[in-house]
Amino acid sequence: MEIVPLRPDIEQRVRASFGxxxxxxLYGAGITGIGKGYFEVSLPPSExxxxxxxxxxxxxxxxxxxxxxxxxxxxxxxEDPYFVTVEFKINFLNPAQGELLIVRGNxxxxxxxxxxxxxxxxxxxxGQETHAAIALVTMMRINKK
Amino acid sequence: MEIVPLRPDIEQRVRASFGxxxxxxLYGAGITGIGKGYFEVSLPPSExxxxxxxxxxxxxxxxxxxxxxxxxxxxxxxEDPYFVTVEFKINFLNPAQGELLIVRGNxxxxxxxxxxxxxxxxxxxxGQETHAAIALVTMMRINKK
Amino acid sequence: MEIVPLRPDIEQRVRASFGxxxxxxLYGAGITGIGKGYFEVSLPPSExxxxxxxxxxxxxxxxxxxxxxxxxxxxxxxEDPYFVTVEFKINFLNPAQGELLIVRGNxxxxxxxxxxxxxxxxxxxxGQETHAAIALVTMMRINKK
Amino acid sequence: MEIVPLRPDIEQRVRASFGxxxxxxLYGAGITGIGKGYFEVSLPPSExxxxxxxxxxxxxxxxxxxxxxxxxxxxxxxEDPYFVTVEFKINFLNPAQGELLIVRGNxxxxxxxxxxxxxxxxxxxxGQETHAAIALVTMMRINKK
Numbered sequence: 001m002e003i004v005p006l007r008p009d010i011e012q013r014v015r016a017s018f019g020x021x022x023x024x025x026l027y028g029a030g031i032t033g034i035g036k037g038y039f040e041v042s043l044p045p046s047e048x049x050x051x052x053x054x055x056x057x058x059x060x061x062x063x064x065x066x067x068x069x070x071x072x073x074x075x076x077x078x079e080d081p082y083f084v085t086v087e088f089k090i091n092f093l094n095p096a097q098g099e100l101l102i103v104r105g106n107x108x109x110x111x112x113x114x115x116x117x118x119x120x121x122x123x124x125x126x127g128q129e130t131h132a133a134i135a136l137v138t139m140m141r142i143n144k145k
Numbered sequence: 146m147e148i149v150p151l152r153p154d155i156e157q158r159v160r161a162s163f164g165x166x167x168x169x170x171l172y173g174a175g176i177t178g179i180g181k182g183y184f185e186v187s188l189p190p191s192e193x194x195x196x197x198x199x200x201x202x203x204x205x206x207x208x209x210x211x212x213x214x215x216x217x218x219x220x221x222x223x224e225d226p227y228f229v230t231v232e233f234k235i236n237f238l239n240p241a242q243g244e245l246l247i248v249r250g251n252x253x254x255x256x257x258x259x260x261x262x263x264x265x266x267x268x269x270x271x272g273q274e275t276h277a278a279i280a281l282v283t284m285m286r287i288n289k290k
Numbered sequence: 291m292e293i294v295p296l297r298p299d300i301e302q303r304v305r306a307s308f309g310x311x312x313x314x315x316l317y318g319a320g321i322t323g324i325g326k327g328y329f330e331v332s333l334p335p336s337e338x339x340x341x342x343x344x345x346x347x348x349x350x351x352x353x354x355x356x357x358x359x360x361x362x363x364x365x366x367x368x369e370d371p372y373f374v375t376v377e378f379k380i381n382f383l384n385p386a387q388g389e390l391l392i393v394r395g396n397x398x399x400x401x402x403x404x405x406x407x408x409x410x411x412x413x414x415x416x417g418q419e420t421h422a423a424i425a426l427v428t429m430m431r432i433n434k435k
Numbered sequence: 436m437e438i439v440p441l442r443p444d445i446e447q448r449v450r451a452s453f454g455x456x457x458x459x460x461l462y463g464a465g466i467t468g469i470g471k472g473y474f475e476v477s478l479p480p481s482e483x484x485x486x487x488x489x490x491x492x493x494x495x496x497x498x499x500x501x502x503x504x505x506x507x508x509x510x511x512x513x514e515d516p517y518f519v520t521v522e523f524k525i526n527f528l529n530p531a532q533g534e535l536l537i538v539r540g541n542x543x544x545x546x547x548x549x550x551x552x553x554x555x556x557x558x559x560x561x562g563q564e565t566h567a568a569i570a571l572v573t574m575m576r577i578n579k580k
Binding site: 312316356374 | 455456457458461482483484487492493494495497498499500501502505519520521522523524525526527
């Protein structure tokens with residue numbers, strides 16, 4: 001899938017919002033892709049995010065996937081986009097072990113009030129990607145005022 | 146629902162496993178209830194787990210709920226219980242704001258290989274509980290050997 | 291849980307809507323409980339809804355659960371209640387075999403635009419109920435005009 | 436995605452199993468695609484499967500998607516494949532209205548005991564497909580003996 005560039009003001013707003021998220025910073029997560037309806041984050045393994053057996057903690061994957069879903073929804077060009085998660089579902093497909101965890105969000109439906117985001121989680125090891133998890137996330141746009 | 150006391154060796158094993166989870170410690174989460182097929186964790190608001198607007202981060206709630214589901218499954222008296230999350234679904238019901246986040250797991254089906262856990266998340270404010278989220282979690286027992 | 295009686299005009303509207311659903315009639319499903327935020331349907335086993343092995347077809351259970359979620363949402367006293375299903379999740383807990391399939395919907399959150407319904411599915415055999423499935427359903431209220 | 440032909444004996448077994456499902460026949464559903472890890476069904480609109488407003492009933496879509504997930508899992512070449520649905524999640528993306536409902540299942544993970552199937556539902560109108568729904572289904576292989 002080709003990534004459509006974001007309007008610069010939206011990209012700046014999404015990146016600034018990402019920068020305020022303390023937990024993602026703590027995880028060592030960084031933005032590795034951004035476009036219209038697309039957002040990607042990568043994070044390295046660390047003591048904080050791994051189970052003792054060396055796998056990424058499921059709750060960390062779920063938490064990052066939820067955050068990525070929110071930023072993905074926010075790449076859609078609407079005025080005053082403030083989204084909350086209505087519900088979230090994730091299937092863990094393969095053991096999440098490797099050099100990097102890559103979390104990719106794609107908008108699959110952008111509606112008036114609801115936006116549905118698919119999030120695919122991969123691990124990389126030796127140049128090969130493994131599909132670690134897939135999530136479907138329903139976001140609702142809120143009028144902050 | 147009445148809480149059925151756990152066999153002491155199982156309780157000790159579950160508590161020790163909880164103690165090894167760095168992320169939950171970082172969140173300030175502590176065990177506030179444990180029984181056969183039941184596990185409860187509480188955590189206070191803190192800069193790390195709140196959105197700027199003062200609500201608990203959805204990804205933190207999801208992560209803690211996933212962890213609680215795992216410990217809940219582990220309270221069932223089986224030999225060598227090592228569970229992985231197959232899939233996880235959460236609905237956010239009300240804004241998660243208050244003095245405490247309480248996350249309660251109940252086993253609703255304990256099968257040969259699969260265990261289904263319902264997790265209810267509450268916030269307390271002024272002595273009143275609000276139902277913040279509900280999750281259904283499918284866990285699979287793995288033979289470690 | 292005690293059932294709160296419905297306003298008669300709402301009950302009449304919900305029952306009339308149920309009567310127009312051809313598929314539920316075909317399944318032999320009938321209303322066996324109705325109240326504010328509560329709706330219950332029961333159906334007998336028949337060739338149409340059973341697998342050859344004698345279990346209720348999962349897709350039938352899911353379909354009835356979805357329909358029950360809609361009627362449950364419609365018992366909430368709002369003007370012009372027209373709901374569509376945003377998403378639907380069901381866990382099958384036990385083999386669905388018995389003399390009757392009972393499908394119970396309860397509103398767990400009634401919001402401005404979204405209503406969350408929990409649906410519990412039971413089978414009865416020899417006077418005993420077995421928890422066959424549990425579903426969480428997100429409904430959205432639509433302005434028909 | 437290219438469709439990989441099925442081993443003839445497996446294809447015959449899957450088609451025979453489909454032929455025994457009374458409900459799908461009643462819906463007018465027919466097989467329109469089959470391959471290794473792939474199964475597709477199409478059905479026309481009819482009084483039985485439409486809401487009065489002309490949309491395919493959500494419960495019918497969910498039921499067909501669940502059935503398709505089962506047949507998709509059964510296209511994987513294992514001995515004695517008997518699958519039950521562990522859990523099922525579907526998001527409705529767009530109003531399901533058109534000349535045909537097309538339901539496509541793809542295996543996204545085939546494990547020792549669990550198989551995860553993604554099901555995409557489309558409607559066609561005037562030669563154009565609309566993404567009506569997406570589902571994730573967890574199936575478990577059962578030893579019948």
